Amino acid sequence: MATFLFLYITILTVMGVKRADNVCTDSVGIQGIAWAFGGMIFCLVYCTAGISVTFGLFLARKLSLPRAVFYMICQCLGAICGAGVVKGFMEGEYQTDGGGANSVAHGYTKGDGLGAEIVGTFVLVYTVFSATDAKRSARDSHVPLLAPLPIGFAVFLVHLATIPITGTGINPARSLGAAIIYNKSHVWDDHWIFWVGPFLGAGLAAIYHQMIIRAIPFKTRS
Numbered sequence: 001m002a003t004f005l006f007l008y009i010t011i012l013t014v015m016g017v018k019r020a021d022n023v024c025t026d027s028v029g030i031q032g033i034a035w036a037f038g039g040m041i042f043c044l045v046y047c048t049a050g051i052s053v054t055f056g057l058f059l060a061r062k063l064s065l066p067r068a069v070f071y072m073i074c075q076c077l078g079a080i081c082g083a084g085v086v087k088g089f090m091e092g093e094y095q096t097d098g099g100g101a102n103s104v105a106h107g108y109t110k111g112d113g114l115g116a117e118i119v120g121t122f123v124l125v126y127t128v129f130s131a132t133d134a135k136r137s138a139r140d141s142h143v144p145l146l147a148p149l150p151i152g153f154a155v156f157l158v159h160l161a162t163i164p165i166t167g168t169g170i171n172p173a174r175s176l177g178a179a180i181i182y183n184k185s186h187v188w189d190d191h192w193i194f195w196v197g198p199f200l201g202a203g204l205a206a207i208y209h210q211m212i213i214r215a216i217p218f219k220t221r222s
Contacts, residue, residue, distance in 0.1 A: 008082040035156060041155045080180050
């Protein structure tokens with residue numbers, strides 16, 4: 001349900017910007033899209049996480065394999081349904097305005113897109129680990145309560161940086177749902193980037209946090 005709501009709100013926002021005659025004056029613009037994604041993550045982070053975060057938590061042994069797979073399947077189904085509802089409400093506009101599907105923008109190579117997805121996902125997943133770390137919770141009791149704020153803000157900042165390059169995936173479920181419902185060849189040509197990039201970024205974040213950051217001795221306040 002959380003991924004369904006996430007795709008529904010964010011794709012509508014993206015389409016609203018693309019339909020505007022002037023992106024800067026007649027719509028919320030790229031900043032508005034970034035706020036929509038970041039704000040929805042802030043609201044929904046209590047409900048679920050994206051596939052990238054789920055994969056990172058699995059690598060960090062915070063989720064079992066069956067549960068991680070179950071979460072990923074549910075997230076993909078929710079994303080497909082969310083994008084499908086938007087298309088059902090406004091099919092003509094959906095096809096004309098790109099359906100919120102991810103692809104590498106003109107002027108950028110596939111390598112640029114892959115790099116953007118790896119770094120963007122690393123920022124998101126590392127922020128999730130840091131904001132929910134039990135070591136920090138032992139010292140800073142406010143951290144668990146405020147965790148959605150830095151996580152949502154990380155999504156916002158990543159979108160500001162990477163929307164011009166890939167439209168920002170960083171969550172394979174989000175990319176898959178939009179790609180299946182939009183279903184155009186150029187979207188599928190680049191689609192692998194939105195799986196490989198997030199999985200690599202999430203893996204690097206999990207390894208960095210578990211093997212380097214958490215290896216640092218923890219000192220309590222005297």
